[in-house]
Amino acid sequence: ETGVTQTPRHLVMGMTNKKSLKCEQHLGHNAMYWYKQSAKKPLELMFVYSLEERVENNSVPSRFSPECPNSSHLFLHLHTLQPEDSALYLCASSQGGGPGANVLTFGAGSRLTVL
Amino acid sequence: KNEVEQSPQNLTAQEGEFITINCSYSVGISALHWLQQHPGGGIVSLFMLSSGKKKHGRLIATINIQEKHSSLHITASHPRDSAVYICAVKGSSTSGSRLTFGEGTQLTVNP
Numbered sequence: 001e002t003g004v005t006q007t008p009r010h011l012v013m014g015m016t017n018k019k020s021l022k023c024e025q026h027l028g029h030n031a032m033y034w035y036k037q038s039a040k041k042p043l044e045l046m047f048v049y050s051l052e053e054r055v056e057n058n059s060v061p062s063r064f065s066p067e068c069p070n071s072s073h074l075f076l077h078l079h080t081l082q083p084e085d086s087a088l089y090l091c092a093s094s095q096g097g098g099p100g101a102n103v104l105t106f107g108a109g110s111r112l113t114v115l
Numbered sequence: 116k117n118e119v120e121q122s123p124q125n126l127t128a129q130e131g132e133f134i135t136i137n138c139s140y141s142v143g144i145s146a147l148h149w150l151q152q153h154p155g156g157g158i159v160s161l162f163m164l165s166s167g168k169k170k171h172g173r174l175i176a177t178i179n180i181q182e183k184h185s186s187l188h189i190t191a192s193h194p195r196d197s198a199v200y201i202c203a204v205k206g207s208s209t210s211g212s213r214l215t216f217g218e219g220t221q222l223t224v225n226p
């Protein structure tokens with residue numbers, strides 16, 4: 001248990017479905033992140049929330065919609081995805097989301113398959 | 116060309132061998148991270164360093180800022196060390212929390 005819990009661990013959805021990924025951190029951190037990991041590619045930062053405010057949005061398509069209702073929870077709402085969106089989606093948290101270098105604590109990831 | 120390059124991409128070793136994974140980067144950085152990813156996806160942060168050397172158990176990480184190079188060493192390797200090892204850097208001119216990641220090195224340690 002890393003202190004960052006992601007659900008579901010596996011998700012298969014059709015292109016017309018709407019689903020959500022959930023992330024919860026139990027570490028008292030104040031910054032949370034969504035990363036995408038595709039096969040044989042480096043991790044890509046999608047979104048950063050610091051103190052529940054979105055501070056980075058890395059040109060992610062609007063079919064991905066993040067939500068951070070409080071500092072412990074982060075959601076990624078998915079709708080009308082494409083097969084190329086199939087990937088491992090990783091949530092992370094840290095203490096401090098500003099310019100300083102921070103140690104990230106990652107969740108185990110949600111493996112998404114879009115049919 | 117990725118700003119962070121790791122070598123080798125794949126590495127197979129026998130139990131007990133000394134292992135080195137290399138990371139080169141092309142930008143000025145404020146910090147460099149070494150991460151470990153086991154099958155199933157979970158990522159664990161091993162080290163964060165901005166100069167010199169850090170040691171934790173059988174793992175040693177070094178960084179040479181002038182040469183823009185870092186190495187991760189594993190002494191007395193064990194099959195449970197089998198994982199993907201990822202290097203990531205925080206650019207010195209980067210605001211916010213953006214890290215640039217390498218593609219990872221797949222390590223397999225055979226018994």
